Every structure is written in structure tokens, then in C-alpha cells.
Amino acid sequence: MASTPISGQITSNDSSHVFEGGEKVQVSAVDASRMDAPSVTLGEQEIILKQGQTFPIDFQFSYDKSRAGQGYGGLCMQARITSKSLRLIYINDTRTPLVENVTINVVKT
Numbered sequence: 001m002a003s004t005p006i007s008g009q010i011t012s013n014d015s016s017h018v019f020e021g022g023e024k025v026q027v028s029a030v031d032a033s034r035m036d037a038p039s040v041t042l043g044e045q046e047i048i049l050k051q052g053q054t055f056p057i058d059f060q061f062s063y064d065k066s067r068a069g070q071g072y073g074g075l076c077m078q079a080r081i082t083s084k085s086l087r088l089i090y091i092n093d094t095r096t097p098l099v100e101n102v103t104i105n106v107v108k109t
Contacts, residue, residue: 006043007060008102010079012090014055017108021051022084029063029098032076042067042075049081056103063098079104 006029028044043063068075075098081090090106 003062004065005060005062006077006098006100006102007058008077008100008104009056009058010081010104010106011056012106012108014090014108017054019049019051019053020084021049021053023049023089024082024084025049025057025059025079026082027059027061027077027079027104029061030076030078031068031074032095033069033074039076039078040067040069074098077102077104079106081106 010025010027025047026044029042030039031042032039043061045059045061047057047059077096077098079092080088082088088109090108092104092106096102096104
């Protein structure tokens with residue numbers, strides 16, 4: 001496995017939101033280049049938020065670049081935040097290219 005580090009922040013226009021604690025952040029690097037096929041997860045991190053935590057949320061993990069295709073769509077970042085009861089609260093709704101020190105903006109659902 002060719003491990004490549006990625007780091008960045010998850011932000012939101014709802015920057016005043018204060019988390020209760022226990023919410024789960026899932027951030028992943030995916031290959032979206034395969035036509036008519038689901039994206040392939042190349043690496044991911046799960047973060048459990050602490051009570052009182054706010055945006056931005058920092059992340060850092062490694063992904064397997066050798067599994068990536070070369071087609072249109074390329075490498076992207078995905079982020080979602082779910083409540084303790086697994087209800088989706090935030091998700092990114094725009095394509096976010098995978099670049100170093102990436103910022104992923106999420107919106108409230």
C-alpha cells in the first residue's frame with residue numbers, strides 16, 4: 001500500500017454551532033473517476049466530537065493513492081457528521097478535490 005498523508009479542516013457556514021458531544025465525523029478520500037460505478041474509498045477517519053466543540057474540525061489520515069483510477073472525476077473528499085442517534089446533521093454537498101491542507105465545507109441537513 002502506497003500510503004499518502006492528507007490533512008485539513010471541516011468548516012461550515014453555521015460556524016456558531018456548538019456540538020453536544022458524541023457526534024461522529026466521517027471524513028474520507030474517495031476515487032470518483034469510475035463511470036457508472038460507486039466511488040471507491042481510499043482512506044478515512046472517524047472523529048468523535050467533544051461537548052462544546054465547534055467548527056473548524058481538524059483531521060489527518062492516510063489514503064492509498066495506488067488504488068486510484070485515472071478517469072474523469074478524480075480524487076475527492078467527503079465529510080458527514082451524524083448525531084449520537086445516527087441522524088445526519090451535516091454533509092458536504094459540493095465536489096471537494098483532494099489536495100493538501102484541504103477545506104471541506106459542510107451544510108446542515
